[in-house]
Amino acid sequence: MQTASHRTKTMIYISLFAVLIAVCAWISIPAAVPFTMQTFGVFAATGILGGKKGTAAICIYLLLGAIGLPVFSGGTSGPGILFGSTGGYMLGWILAGLVAWAAESVFVRSVRTAALSMILGLAGCYALGTAWFMAVYAQGSGPVGLWSAVSMCVVPFIIPDLLKIALALMIRKRLIRFIQ
Numbered sequence: 001m002q003t004a005s006h007r008t009k010t011m012i013y014i015s016l017f018a019v020l021i022a023v024c025a026w027i028s029i030p031a032a033v034p035f036t037m038q039t040f041g042v043f044a045a046t047g048i049l050g051g052k053k054g055t056a057a058i059c060i061y062l063l064l065g066a067i068g069l070p071v072f073s074g075g076t077s078g079p080g081i082l083f084g085s086t087g088g089y090m091l092g093w094i095l096a097g098l099v100a101w102a103a104e105s106v107f108v109r110s111v112r113t114a115a116l117s118m119i120l121g122l123a124g125c126y127a128l129g130t131a132w133f134m135a136v137y138a139q140g141s142g143p144v145g146l147w148s149a150v151s152m153c154v155v156p157f158i159i160p161d162l163l164k165i166a167l168a169l170m171i172r173k174r175l176i177r178f179i180q
Helices: 004-026 038-049 051-066 087-106 111-141 144-152 155-179
Strands: none
Touching: 004 038, 004 051, 038 051, 038 087, 038 111, 038 155, 051 087, 087 111, 111 144, 111 155, 144 155
16 A cells, blocks of 8 residues: 555656656757657656556646647647647557556566567557548648658658657666666
8 A cells, every 4th residue: 555655756756757748848859850859758757657657647748738738849738739630649658658557567567678668659659640640631631641641750750769769768777766
C-alpha cells in the first residue's frame, strides 16, 4: 500500500514530466523539416517513470493543451490542434505510453524493454498519426496516398525521432535510480 508521501512524489513526478513535454514542445530544431523535442519528452516520461506513470504524464500534457494552455508546439493550444492534421501523432503518444505499460507488464523493466517499447510505440504513433493525417487531409484538400503521407509525415522524422529515443534512453540510465 502506498503512503501519502509516496503518492505525493508520484503526482509530482508525473506533473514534472508533463511540464517537460511542454517545454520540449517549445524547443524547435531547424532542419529541412523543422522538428520539436516533444517526442523526446514523451519517451523520457515513459522510460524514466514507466509506462503507467509516463502515460499519465502524456495525458495530462494533452489535456492541458486541449483546455487552452499554450503547451503545444509554437505555443499553440486547443482542441483544434488535437483534431487537426497532426493531432493523430500527438494522440499516438498515448499509444506509445500504453505500449510501454504493456511491455513492462509482460517483461522485466529494463533498458532493453524500454528501448523496444519506445521503438514499437513510435511505430504505433506513426501508424495512427499517418492514418489520421490522411483522413483530415482528405476532408480539406482531397485524398492523399499512403506513400505520399508517409514521405511527408514520417520519413523526415525517423532519424530525429530515433536520436530522441537514444537521448531518452541515455537520460533514463542516469535518472532512473533517483526516481525509483
